Amino acid sequence: MDFINQMEPSFDQHEREALNEYMLGGGWGTEFKKTRAFEDMIKEYTGAKYCWITANGTVSLSAALMAVGVGIGDEVICPDYTMVATPNSAELIGAKAVFADIERETLCMDFEKMKEAVTEKTKAVMLVSINGRYPKRFREIVDFCKEKGIHLIEDAAQSLGSFCKGKHLGRFGEIGSFSFSAPKIITTGQGGALITDDAELSDRIKKIRDFGRDMGGSDHYLTKGWNFKFSDFQGVIGIEQMKKLPARVERKKEMGKLYDELLQEIPGVELVKTNYEDTSPWFFDILCEKREELQAYLKECNIGSRPFYPPLHAEPAYGYTDLHFPVTEEIAYKGLWLPSSIFLTDEQIRYICGKVKEFYKLHG
Numbered sequence: 462m463d464f465i466n467q468m469e470p471s472f473d474q475h476e477r478e479a480l481n482e483y484m485l486g487g488g489w490g491t492e493f494k495k496t497r498a499f500e501d502m503i504k505e506y507t508g509a510k511y512c513w514i515t516a517n518g519t520v521s522l523s524a525a526l527m528a529v530g531v532g533i534g535d536e537v538i539c540p541d542y543t544m545v546a547t548p549n550s551a552e553l554i555g556a557k558a559v560f561a562d563i564e565r566e567t568l569c570m571d572f573e574k575m576k577e578a579v580t581e582k583t584k585a586v587m588l589v590s591i592n593g594r595y596p597k598r599f600r601e602i603v604d605f606c607k608e609k610g611i612h613l614i615e616d617a618a619q620s621l622g623s624f625c626k627g628k629h630l631g632r633f634g635e636i637g638s639f640s641f642s643a644p645k646i647i648t649t650g651q652g653g654a655l656i657t658d659d660a661e662l663s664d665r666i667k668k669i670r671d672f673g674r675d676m677g678g679s680d681h682y683l684t685k686g687w688n689f690k691f692s693d694f695q696g697v698i699g700i701e702q703m704k705k706l707p708a709r710v711e712r713k714k715e716m717g718k719l720y721d722e723l724l725q726e727i728p729g730v731e732l733v734k735t736n737y738e739d740t741s742p743w744f745f746d747i748l749c750e751k752r753e754e755l756q757a758y759l760k761e762c763n764i765g766s767r768p769f770y771p772p773l774h775a776e777p778a779y780g781y782t783d784l785h786f787p788v789t790e791e792i793a794y795k796g797l798w799l800p801s802s803i804f805l806t807d808e809q810i811r812y813i814c815g816k817v818k819e820f821y822k823l824h825g
């Protein structure tokens with residue numbers, strides 16, 4: 462069996478042919494019709510009124526925060542368990558990331574802990590739908606933020622294809638953000654997107670991502686803005702990847718169910734419960750004993766895996782070592798992502814799960 466990477470992107474002749482056609486058509490590469498068409502596809506899929514594609518899912522979050530008026534000295538509440546881009550996107554614009562612990566069942570921010578983190582400087586909450594899951598008290602978080610005048614930005618970087626009761630994630634806050642980096646369900650190499658239903662916010666995002674101007678080519682700057690734009694080369698790929706999204710969402714759910722079935726009742730392995738009605742899992746995650754040994758054993762069997770993100774507050778980048786977030790601290794050191802590429806076969810998944818079982822038989 463060849464080495465199975467924890468995650469690989471997937472392209473085929475559709476991307477190759479579309480890119481070739483674009484190059485023969487004399488496009489300039491800079492964002493134009495292909496990027497606008499990609500945005501239209503995201504709008505249609507998510508049901509959002511407005512969409513702006515950005516250079517990546519980090520600057521998209523910074524742009525979203527700027528659009529709602531977050532700036533220097535403001536506090537932004539982020540879950541302690543997330544990809545580091547979530548808090549960093551706040552710090553990039555001079556705001557302070559304030560961490561809150563997560564709930565064990567969904568690995569998303571805990572509403573009670575979020576409330577405890579609120580101060581008079583709190584200007585926004587970054588709600589991360591980690592791995593396509595949403596918090597148990599999602600509705601209450603949305604209502605609380607509205608009531609308190611705290612801006613709610615959804616970091617849905619991992620959640621394209623995931624819904625909550627029929628509504629796409631990223632549509633519950635004022636702005637939702639996605640990422641199209643290589644490990645995502647669809648990828649353009651790098652890339653991000655912001656969605657919103659608010660015309661005014663959409664207009665601000667449009668300017669923030671394009672030097673503060675109203676249209677390309679103009680040298681009239683209506684506000685301070687940057688260059689967070691995309692390229693039409695990537696737009697061409699994005700369009701082809703979007704065509705594959707519905708089938709990928711279905712396949713991810715099937716794969717998740719198979720993993721769940723095969724990993725059930727292995728002493729040493731705990732599954733994170735997934736509601737497949739709503740969630741299209743990004744990575745297949747387990748909580749396990751002897752994680753490092755399991756990872757090494759899987760590697761010997763040609764199986765790649767990846768440990769969960771660490772508790773961000775204690776990373777040298779933040780250095781809040783006197784703070785404690787017990788749930789994040791527990792799961793961060795137990796969590797392992799198993800192979801999650803979209804093209805994995807059932808046979809490969811059976812092989813992977815067989816090896817996990819074998820490890821605990823030998824070392825349980």
Ligand SMILES: Cc1ncc(COP(=O)(O)O)c(C=O)c1O
Pocket residue numbers: 517518519520543544546547589616618619639640641642651652653
């Ligand atoms: C939750 C989360 N937020 C933000 C990002 C950043 O996205 P990008 O890598 O496109 O900058 C990622 C990327 O994996 C992510 O998982």
